[in-house]
Amino acid sequence: MKKIFDFSLYLVTDQPACQGRNLLEVIRESVRGGVSAVQLREKQLGAREFVDLARRVKTLLEETPVPLIINDRVDVALSAGADGVHLGQDDLHPRDARRLLGFDPVIGLSVNTLEQVREGERLEVDYFGAGPVFPTSTKKDHKSPLGLEGLAAMGKAADKPLIAIGSVSLDTCPDILQTGVDGVAVVSAICSAFSPEQAARRFRTCLSAFRAEKDSHIT
Amino acid sequence: MKKIFDFSLYLVTDQPACQGRNLLEVIRESVRGGVSAVQLREKQLGAREFVDLARRVKTLLEETPVPLIINDRVDVALSAGADGVHLGQDDLHPRDARRLLGFDPVIGLSVNTLEQVREGERLEVDYFGAGPVFPTSTKKDHKSPLGLEGLAAMGKAADKPLIAIGSVSLDTCPDILQTGVDGVAVVSAICSAFSPEQAARRFRTCLSAFRAEKDSHIT
Numbered sequence: 092m093k094k095i096f097d098f099s100l101y102l103v104t105d106q107p108a109c110q111g112r113n114l115l116e117v118i119r120e121s122v123r124g125g126v127s128a129v130q131l132r133e134k135q136l137g138a139r140e141f142v143d144l145a146r147r148v149k150t151l152l153e154e155t156p157v158p159l160i161i162n163d164r165v166d167v168a169l170s171a172g173a174d175g176v177h178l179g180q181d182d183l184h185p186r187d188a189r190r191l192l193g194f195d196p197v198i199g200l201s202v203n204t205l206e207q208v209r210e211g212e213r214l215e216v217d218y219f220g221a222g223p224v225f226p227t228s229t230k231k232d233h234k235s236p237l238g239l240e241g242l243a244a245m246g247k248a249a250d251k252p253l254i255a256i257g258s259v260s261l262d263t264c265p266d267i268l269q270t271g272v273d274g275v276a277v278v279s280a281i282c283s284a285f286s287p288e289q290a291a292r293r294f295r296t297c298l299s300a301f302r303a304e305k306d307s308h309i310t
Numbered sequence: 311m312k313k314i315f316d317f318s319l320y321l322v323t324d325q326p327a328c329q330g331r332n333l334l335e336v337i338r339e340s341v342r343g344g345v346s347a348v349q350l351r352e353k354q355l356g357a358r359e360f361v362d363l364a365r366r367v368k369t370l371l372e373e374t375p376v377p378l379i380i381n382d383r384v385d386v387a388l389s390a391g392a393d394g395v396h397l398g399q400d401d402l403h404p405r406d407a408r409r410l411l412g413f414d415p416v417i418g419l420s421v422n423t424l425e426q427v428r429e430g431e432r433l434e435v436d437y438f439g440a441g442p443v444f445p446t447s448t449k450k451d452h453k454s455p456l457g458l459e460g461l462a463a464m465g466k467a468a469d470k471p472l473i474a475i476g477s478v479s480l481d482t483c484p485d486i487l488q489t490g491v492d493g494v495a496v497v498s499a500i501c502s503a504f505s506p507e508q509a510a511r512r513f514r515t516c517l518s519a520f521r522a523e524k525d526s527h528i529t
Contacts, residue, residue, distance in 0.1 A: 137398075137400030137401060138382065138400070138401045138402040139399075139400055139401060139402060139403055140400070142402065142403070142406060163357065164383075164385065165385035166383065166384035166385040166388075166402055166406075166407075166410055167402070169385075169410055170402060170403075170406040170409070170410065179356075180358075181356030181357070181358055181359070182356060182357045182358060183357040183358060183361065183385055183386070183389060184358055184361070184389075187361060187385075187389040188385075190389070191385055191388055191389065
């Protein structure tokens, strides 16, 4: 059965951003602080090490509702029994990934334009990762930042959950949530924090505060 | 049913080595010249482009007995309907690859030590790619070259077909075949040749001459 996961506070790993700390420890702390989903993005690892790492993270997350998502490599996700994959526009086509994964696993898709959102709506994709919101240093691509207005427009165009990614920090989090996105994906603001647990907790507080504010506007 | 393929003259692609020529054209010519197997090794491509390329090569090879093998990416091989994968020691573990691929597709494994040959013999692997025989420029790894003696020792230790790779040229081909290997994998000596077809034909002649010589020794 297809599980419903919570992508509202989505940790995307980046080993260099962990500044020498053990990645598993950073993940454990972040989850304790309130991270609701984890994506392993480890472009520098060979597939064998990537599978080994993914299995260790899977074990770590076993007793939690937090899903493990693998960036790019569907074969790694399948081998490690991960909950899904996150695909960029240059990665395996979601159609091919869905055929290999079957119905249940999550497929996330990176989107950087409204056209990509519209196309993604027609595919068997479970959520969008929209970004970068602001210029970012952790992912070396050359996509133009969306800005808050661009992000808001994408959120409106998307029926599927849309998660903001790219330079999401505690400072920018409130403005990003104002655009109406369903969650934030965080890299360095958690991985490089002195305390990943505390950083995650602060993001969680920001998300809760925003929801409370939204609810008070409705009533 | 598991097909038996001929890996005696195994083209391993390298787009930069094609020097601007169309890779499909280089493959078409090589096959016309006698290449018996093709491996796509395209580390620089995103998975989506890799699948597209693999599908085009698959179509090209459709009417031939030449198998299409994909380097590293099991998900790409499955999506493109390739005949198998070739795995390095850092790639997906052959056990994981076999589980994803099922019984039929070919799995090749790179080996650089006798220990790796012995371990590979215990795995569901169909052939070994042993190398580099001599120092090589097309693959930027830091494995020590086996030399002809090292290659001969590996050939003796292997029950499965063992294909030599790494600086195989028309000059070195006869000496390499003398070591008792079952075939040669060729990169630049075909991809960079003025006529890939003619280069492949010359390798084929070298293989035939060696077999004739071997047969005459037996009688």
